[in-house]
Amino acid sequence: MRLPTRQIPSVLPGIRGTLRSGRPTRTLIPRLKEGDIAVIDHVDLDRATALAIVAKGVVAVVNAQPMVSGRYPNRGPETLAEAGIELIDKVGESGLETLVDGRKARILEGEIFDGEQRLTSGRALDAETLESDLEDAKQGLGSHLELFTHNSSQLLRREEDVLLHGTGVPLLDTPMEGRPVVVVADHPDLDRLLHGLKTFLHEQQPVIIAVGAAATRLTRKQLRGAVVLLGADPDVYPDSKVLTGAAEVVLAPGGAASDQAGEHLDRVGVEAKRFVSSLAPEDASLLVAYAQHPSLIVGAGLSTTLTDFLEDQRPGLAGTYLTRLALGPSLVDASAVPALSDRRPRSGRFFAPVVAAAAALLVGIPAGIWVADHDLTPEGTGSASGATRAGSAEEKSSDRDDAEAQFVADSGETLLAGKLEGSKVAVITMPGADPKSVDALTGNIKAAGGTTTGVLNVRPKLLDPDRKQYVDTLGTQLVKQLGRGDADQATYQRMGQVIGETYAGARPASSFDQPAKTAAVALLTGDLVTAKGRPSGPADLVLVVLGKDHDDTTAVEGLTEGLGASAKGLLVAAKSDSKDLQSLRDHDWPGWFGSVDGIETTTGQIAAPLALARQKSQQGGDFGASGFGGLLKD
Template identity: 45%
Template sequence: MKFASRAPRSPDLDLPGVVGTARVDRRTEALIPRLRPGDIAVIDHPDLDRATAHRLVDAGVAGVVNASPMISGRYASLGAEVLAKAGVSLLDRAGPQVVTAVKDGSRIRLHDGIVHGQDGPVATGASLDAEGVTTQMAQARDGMATHLTSFTHNASEFLLREQDLLLHGRGLPGTRTTFTGRPVVVVVPGHEHRARLAGAKRYIREMHPVLVGVDRGADALLEAGHTPDVVVTGADQSESDPVSRAALKGARDVVVCVSRGSSSAATAALRQLGVHPLILETGATTEDAALVLAHRAGASVIIGVGLHATLEEFLDRQRAALASTYLTRLSVGPTLVDVAALPQLYSGRVRPRHLLGVALAGLLAVGGAVATTPVGQDWVDQARPAVDRVVDGVTP
């Protein structure tokens, strides 16, 4: 009888460093859907943002090799910090040649700033750990003022292009979902959005707000046991993690953001799923389009889950999204509240059992007070014989 021989152990597993299968693509958005736990992502992504880093962590990567600097110094980009805290091995500034030198699907090892292939070193860079990330971010914060100055021009151009939408709400599609006078919860795949959504469960159960899922935020709602009323997404579902079919089919309205002048082919994939989307032509991000839609449709308040709330998170966005986010926040104004403030603003609805408990506590307090008075003592003495007869009748 012949037994199958066991596959020999790869010698690179015994060497120091992080070993994994290389997944290579200059476009991080296109690479992420192909990643599997333990892979090493080889990308070319300057100033890696936090949202992308979270998706890399969620994919379970063991390491990230970046041809460009993760923190260029223009501002304190947050992606490297997310990866370092998650224990992902980082090799930074490997140069543009690393994307061609490393073969997709090959076995590689990261150690001491070197990418080792099957036949030896194929690229070099700078190892980046949590301490190094902290140092670089401190230096990058000094350049933040300059970055804000250069942003002003982009904001002016964006406002000229999108003034009808931002200032007047023109071009927004009519939805079957009614927003007028209702609270709205907008869920965006962002920093700790799942945990923040779980914290809003009581509010959602008691207030029955309109639930808007932006991109994969719609799937986060489904995972939390809620069905999104509206899904807002982009036309190109192949460049990033697509919204699940269950979320698209379950929503009452699906709003697709497309570039101005796009053809009907932009939504062909959705129509093949049996989804009839509402088209919104805009250069704004899907997140910002959802906020404008809810605000202009008459929402009483908008609770944002996973939104970019701080200055650093705002600057951490891609350049094309900066003006969109900035001007949308100005347009929406005081209607928007971050979910982190919800515990201070909402303590729960008063229910009949709460009133009953207060009433009983009040009666007990009044009864105790009366019992300590002479009149109360007379009542107790008069009631004692009747109580004794009842007790004697019950006792065998």
């Protein structure tokens, strides 16, 4: 008798899991479970989304789109690969339709099966292929950046009042002036970032602004009473308990219809302040914080690097960039705070200044556009007597210096009074200029009745010989765009004219015109200059403060000549031993500019505003603490 045999099924090779599909990807992520195969339709997968997928414990990701399209080197696929997740892309729309949500599947060498039935196939993305794709994508970065720059320019025109002047940004009831503020957005790495901020939150007691769903995550960590800023989509709002427990609620729909959002808040019983602009909620939250005049803004879960900006799939990408440019050194990323706080004195007195000074480098963007008349270090806060105190330590070195200091203490304000009444002065500093001397000079301009329209700091890159071609090209473009200046001038003369025509002028208007605003943004985004304070309009006089000496003074001389050709009056100021100033004086440029040496001393700091006032009626002249050019007369 033959016994029946039982067929033992062979184990089919490959990775197994349950298919979980959904569009857009952000709505799929909450449904993912450990061991699932995520099915997405997401071109250029970004790192933040990839981190969220990794956290769910999936075994594979199948993408209808290319993981790397070639526009720029996005980091999402690499993040998934490093986590050991199998990757398949380019399945296409037809292939996507066969991958039904909840179906069991098996993946092998780029093909997807249900048992032995082949459902569809795509490209298996191994480490070598991914590396090749990312390398190719670097070549496409230039064109993507060009589009990005164009979109930024268009947005700046559309949102000029908000970004440049803070118009329409709501003032909150929650006291923030002079206090640190932490702006928190939802992000896969948020728990880690908040852990790093634990000491800062405990010791500094900052105000917290939570964007959308981040408010729920903060509540789970016992961080309550935050200001909550919401976008237009109620589906991602925190629950009613979180909203009613918020210190304040701000509705920033970002250009989308807000009727549904308003109705939702009415049902909850929350009265929200409104911020009307096309900016995304994350960007709006930063401007809202900045308008309250805080001492510092820490961003947690926000984009901070160029790749972050490019990976951000929101349509408001340009707004993200321009907003961070607007905040300048007021904004620092949360990831930088632990490293800085670990090194500070326990009293915390020096924490905010250190973070603020480092912020421009840590955030990865140039500092400078102005918002809401706010700056961490207000301009023109000094005076003649203030300059006396600042310089007194150096002036004790000799009897002459002691007598000089006493003279200025008794007579400085009288000497300066009214000399610059009604004048607007743009201050331009060269790399290495002493900040204390600059502060004393701006203070004495104010004491003389003048107004500093802002301080523009020339970056070393503008003077770098290796960057000359870039400076030349940009200068040519901006001369054409401004419609002012001479495009046939040499590189640095042309750039000097651009800066002069942008921030000053022989016949300056009462406010910046559109070409000047666009040129200012180009200079800032090109990392050639940074702006301290909010320039209030074109100036009639320009003060250039020299810094460290250069072996080749071609760039400094060219910029000075260009500025002199485009400003009503120009004064160059420097320390007593400045070789750059001596080189400028050695040129036979009568009437191009006046000069003052010895600005490290109180006499030089007083002489500079007097010489500047002289330029209104009589240009030229070399003066200083040593009396190089004789007496300053009206």
